Amino acid sequence: MENPLTLEPLFRLGPVPVTEPVAVTWAILVLAAAGCHLATRRLRLAPGRLQTVLELFVTALDSQIRDTMQRDPGRFRTLIGSIFLYVLAANWSSLVPGIEPPTARLETDAALALIVFAATVWHGIAALGPGGYLATFAEPSWVMIPLNLVEQVTRTFSLIVRLFGNVMSGVFVIGILLSLAGLLVPIPLMALDLLTGAVQAYIFAVLATVFIGAAMGEHPPASQTAKEPRP
Amino acid sequence: MTFDWWTLGLQTVNVLVLFWILSHFLFRPVSEIIAKRQAAAMDELGRARADRARAEAALAEARARDDDVAQQRAALLSEAQEGAERARQHLLEEARQEAAGLRAGAEAEARRLRREAEAAMQDAAADLAVEISQRLLARLPGPGASAGFIDGLAKAVAELPEQTRQGLGAAGPVAIRAACALGPEETRALADRLAAVLGREVALSVSVDPALIAGLELDAPHAVVRNHFRADLDRIRQELGAHG
Known part of the structure; x- marks a missing residue:
């Protein structure tokens, strides 16, 4: 029997092995590009139904970011919104028969967590400066420096493991039930998987927001919050 | 893994x-x-x-x-x-x-209307008076109706201007109108009285005019001598109208 935790390349581009998560992500990229292009090519001041849904999503995303970070959401909208949409699309890709969600693989989750980690460091330094950012590791006391450093690593790993464990477990359970019970039995669990996938996408995006906001400090400059939203 | x-x-x-x-x-x-x-x-x-x-x-x-x-x-x-x-x-x-x-x-x-009415009433009263007099005098006997007026006529002729009196009867008989026909004596008396007044004899041409009511009237070329009731009544009526 094939080990479900091993990752075999589908094909190779020269020396680069292309695995299933990469191929599925490419498909998601293509669908996202095409879908977003079609959906936003004729935006109007008097919105239609689809435009209203898109604006509602962006407005809710901005509101979530503003409430969590107490900052202008324009700088973080693309990062947080893209992470949420990608994790959601990747989780729900399991509905397509024969497709394993990319987030059920550690590599994908690690890539997302690394991006969040890099964004945390980047925005922390941008907001506080290199010295100020490093000084946050000595809060509330220099004794906490080792623990804060470990925290940076552990919370990144927690992002990876949380997403990986939830999605992978769902895939495993459905696969086991399919092999044991038949076609229709896993459907309730697949529906539960949809909910789990949406919740995990939301949790991943909210945690990324919290981490970045924490790295930028508790009290943002007044001029930064007073800025108009920008794309 | x-x-x-x-x-x-x-x-x-x-x-x-x-x-x-x-x-x-x-x-x-x-x-x-x-x-x-x-x-x-x-x-x-x-x-x-x-x-x-x-x-x-x-x-x-x-x-x-x-x-x-x-x-x-x-x-x-x-x-x-x-x-x-x-x-x-x-x-x-x-x-x-x-x-x-x-x-x-x-x-x-x-x-004005009142004056006119009063004048009309006076005219009517005068006409009525004349009518009454005329009716009463019409009942007088014929000779008496003219004989009593001979002296009056002669006196009126005597008061005429000399030139007028000279012209009477010069061109012909003097025209006399009487209210009723004069008898011969009355005609003779009238001729005598006129001759006495004029100083000469004149021929008379007497005609009858009942409209005179009573009296005589002498018609000369340049004068008319009236001595009869008709003339008196006309004068009375004019005076009544003038006073009204």
Whole structure:
């Protein structure tokens, strides 16, 4: 029997092995590009139904970011919104028969967590400066420096493991039930998987927001919050 | 369990590419249209506020204009009332004057009518008196109706101017009209009396005219001597009319 935790390349581009998560992500990229292009090519001041849904999503995303970070959401909208949409699309890709969600693989989750980690460091330094950012590791006391450093690593790993464990477990359970019970039995669990996938996408995006906001400090400059939203 | 570093790298790149795709095709255009709508709404709000301010200013101006119009209306109304009162007084005065004029004219007309009626009544009374006298005198006997007037006629002829008296009977018989036919004695007496007055004999041509009622009338070329009741009654009536 094939080990479900091993990752075999589908094909190779020269020396680069292309695995299933990469191929599925490419498909998601293509669908996202095409879908977003079609959906936003004729935006109007008097919105239609689809435009209203898109604006509602962006407005809710901005509101979530503003409430969590107490900052202008324009700088973080693309990062947080893209992470949420990608994790959601990747989780729900399991509905397509024969497709394993990319987030059920550690590599994908690690890539997302690394991006969040890099964004945390980047925005922390941008907001506080290199010295100020490093000084946050000595809060509330220099004794906490080792623990804060470990925290940076552990919370990144927690992002990876949380997403990986939830999605992978769902895939495993459905696969086991399919092999044991038949076609229709896993459907309730697949529906539960949809909910789990949406919740995990939301949790991943909210945690990324919290981490970045924490790295930028508790009290943002007044001029930064007073800025108009920008794309 | 294995970990594929190539997959990690590719997925990292893929996610970064997804960031660009979603930013370019989703978040940027949607946030731009939201911002554009907000700007349009703010513009509309600003215009609405400006319109409201203008409307309020126009309303205040209209109210001020209404107040001015009301004041002007009150002034004009008061002035019109005063003018109407003056016109009414003027018309009343004119009416009084016209009524006074009409009353004076009516009174004058009434006086004139009364005078005319009185004159008519006097004429009728005179006619009635003449008629009564005429009827009464018509009952007198014939010779007496003329004989008693011979002396009076002779006296009247004697009072004529000399030249007129000289012309009597010069061109022919003197025309005498009598109320009734004269008898021979009466004719002789008349001829004698005239001869005595004129100093010469004159021929007489006596004719009868009952309209004289009683008396005689001498018709000369340049004079008429009347001595009969008809002439007396005509004179009386003229005098009555003149006194009425």
